[in-house]
Each structure stands twice: as structure tokens, then as C-alpha cells.
Amino acid sequence: SQKIEQNSEALNIQEGKTATLTCNYTNYSPAYLQWYRQDPGRGPVFLLLIRENEKEKRKERLKVTFDTTLKQSLFHITASQPADSATYLCALDTNAGKSTFGDGTTLTVKP
Amino acid sequence: DGGITQSPKYLFRKEGQNVTLSCEQNLNHDAMYWYRQDPGQGLRLIYYSQIVNDFQKGDIAEGYSVSREKKESFPLTVTSAQKNPTAFYLCASSYSGSFYEQYFGPGTRLTVT
Numbered sequence: 001s002q003k004i005e006q007n008s009e010a011l012n013i014q015e016g017k018t019a020t021l022t023c024n025y026t027n028y029s030p031a032y033l034q035w036y037r038q039d040p041g042r043g044p045v046f047l048l049l050i051r052e053n054e055k056e057k058r059k060e061r062l063k064v065t066f067d068t069t070l071k072q073s074l075f076h077i078t079a080s081q082p083a084d085s086a087t088y089l090c091a092l093d094t095n096a097g098k099s100t101f102g103d104g105t106t107l108t109v110k111p
Numbered sequence: 112d113g114g115i116t117q118s119p120k121y122l123f124r125k126e127g128q129n130v131t132l133s134c135e136q137n138l139n140h141d142a143m144y145w146y147r148q149d150p151g152q153g154l155r156l157i158y159y160s161q162i163v164n165d166f167q168k169g170d171i172a173e174g175y176s177v178s179r180e181k182k183e184s185f186p187l188t189v190t191s192a193q194k195n196p197t198a199f200y201l202c203a204s205s206y207s208g209s210f211y212e213q214y215f216g217p218g219t220r221l222t223v224t
Contacts, residue, residue, distance in 0.1 A: 004153075032210055043201050043215030044154070051210070089153060093209060098169075101146075103153040 003027065006090060007105040013080055014110055021075040021105045023090035028100075030092040033066055033073050038087045038104065047088075048075075080109045114138070117202050117216035124196075124223050132187045132219045134202035140214070141207035143185035147171060148199045148218075160185055161207050189221065196223045 005024045013019050023033070032051045036044035050057045050066045050073065057064050063076040077084050087106045091099040115136040124130045134143065142161050146154035146169075156169030160179040174193025179185055185204075189196045199220050203213040 034212060041199075041218070041220075043203070043218050044213075045215070046212035049210065049212055091213075098156065098159060099213070100156070100170075101153040103151070 004090065004092060004100060004102040006088075006102040010106040010108065012108045012110065015081060017080055019077040019080050019084070019107055019109070021088050021090075021107065023073040023075070023102055025071050025092055028071070028092050028094060029068075030094065032093045033064075034091045034093075034099065035062075035064055035073075035075050036089045036091060036101075038089060040087075044089055077107075080107075082109050082111050085109050115202060115204055115214055115216040117200075117219050119219060120217065122219055122221045124221070126223055127191045128223075129188055129190050130196075130221065130223075132189065132200055132202075132221070134185045134187065134216060135183055136185075136204040136214070136216075137183060138204055138214060139182075140204035141182065142205045142211075143179070144203040144205075144213065145169075145175070145177065145185070145187045146201045146203065148201060154201060157187065189223075196221060 003026045034049045035047045038044040048064045050064045061078045065074045085108045087104040089104045091101045094100045118133045144159040145157040148154050155171050157175050158177040160166035166179050176188045201218045202216045205211045205213045
């Protein structure tokens with residue numbers, strides 16, 4: 001069956017360190033993958049999109065990698081800050097314009 | 112100021128009643144989506160529409176209905192047939208096709224007792 005798995009537990013890190021979140025998938029061949037941030041009680045906000053032919057994409061302190069052989073995407077936040085604390089969702093393209101979301105990883109950055 | 116709005120933010124209903132959640136966007140997006148989110152879980156797609164007067168079932172459409180009479184509006188009706196309607200409902204919009212991010216509304220938290 002088709003499955004998307006993100007880090008199964010919440011991630012706690014110290015301010016200034018790099019946070020690395022994982023998104024693994026099985027039985028999909030997505031043309032692209034997206035990462036969103038969601039704060040409690042609010043709608044997700046788009047962060048980055050990476051295509052299947054791109055290995056890496058960066059935006060300020062954010063970096064996403066996409067390995068279609070391993071069926072995995074890694075999402076990095078460098079020099080993390082308490083304001084980065086949120087739930088991060090990965091979403092796979094599963095049918096032109098339709099995306100399937102993972103359950104998310106809750107990141108807490110401690111000062 | 113462009114964006115996507117949902118109303119109300121909180122909604123309470125008695126079991127057995129139908130309820131309609133509003134979603135409006137002024138981003139000129141062709142595609143609109145409805146998701147349901149339960150505590151600690153990701154988003155599950157209920158219905159989506161790529162163009163006016165057309166919509167498709169998502170992964171959990173049973174007990175829900177939608178309409179898309181205008182480009183800007185995509186209301187969701189939670190019917191009494193939905194077994195577990197209490198949840199956080201999110202509406203989103205995007206340009207139609209692939210490689211476009213979705214813009215989400217603030218959500219409506221529906222509680223049915």
C-alpha cells in the first residue's frame with residue numbers, strides 16, 4: 001500500500017543546532033515534493049517545493065534534499081531558533097495537482 | 112489583500128444536523144481543496160476541484176458534499192451521514208496542474224455533540 005512516513009516522534013533540539021526532518025515514502029513516484037509549516041490551530045504555510053530531477057534546494061536557513069532512489073526527502077533548518085518550533089509536513093504529488101500529506105513532525109527548539 | 116478565508120473559526124452542532132463550512136479565495140486560483148485534520152495527524156483530502164462546476168472525491172469523501180458554482184467559492188457540507196464529523200477542516204487553493212504550492216485558509220474547528 002502507499003505510505004508516507006515522517007519522523008515518528010517529536011524532535012527536540014537546542015537553539016543554534018541544525019534540525020533534520022525525514023520524509024520517507026513507499027509505492028509512490030512523485031514528480032515533486034513539498035514541505036509546509038503548521039503552527040497550532042492554524043493552516044499550513046508553504047515552505048519549499050523540490051522536483052524529482054532536483055537533488056537539493058535552499059531558501060535562507062532551509063535546505064531540502066530529494067532522493068528518488070531511496071524514496072526519501074530530508075528537510076534541514078540550520079542555526080535553529082525557538083521561533084522555528086512548529087509541526088512540519090511533507091506532501092507528495094500523487095496525481096497532477098493532488099497531494100498526499102504525511103502526519104508531520106513536531107519540532108521544538110529550546111533556548 | 113489577497114488570501115483565502117474560512118468561516119466561522121469555531122462551529123458547534125448537534126448530531127444529526129447538516130452543516131456548511133465556507134471557503135472563499137481572491138487569489139484567482141482555479142483549484143480548491145478541502146482537507147480534514149484530526150489531532151496528531153496529517154491532512155486527509157475530502158474533495159477537490161480543478162475548475163468551476165467540476166469536483167472530484169478525495170480519499171475520505173463519504174458523508175461530505177461540495178459545490179463549485181463560482182471560481183472564488185468552494186463550500187463544504189458535512190452531512191449527518193458523516194460518522195465522526197468533529198475535526199479541524201482546512202480549505203486550500205492553488206493554480207491548476209502540477210508544481211504549484213497550496214495556500215491554506217485559517218481552518219474551521221467543527222465540534223458535533
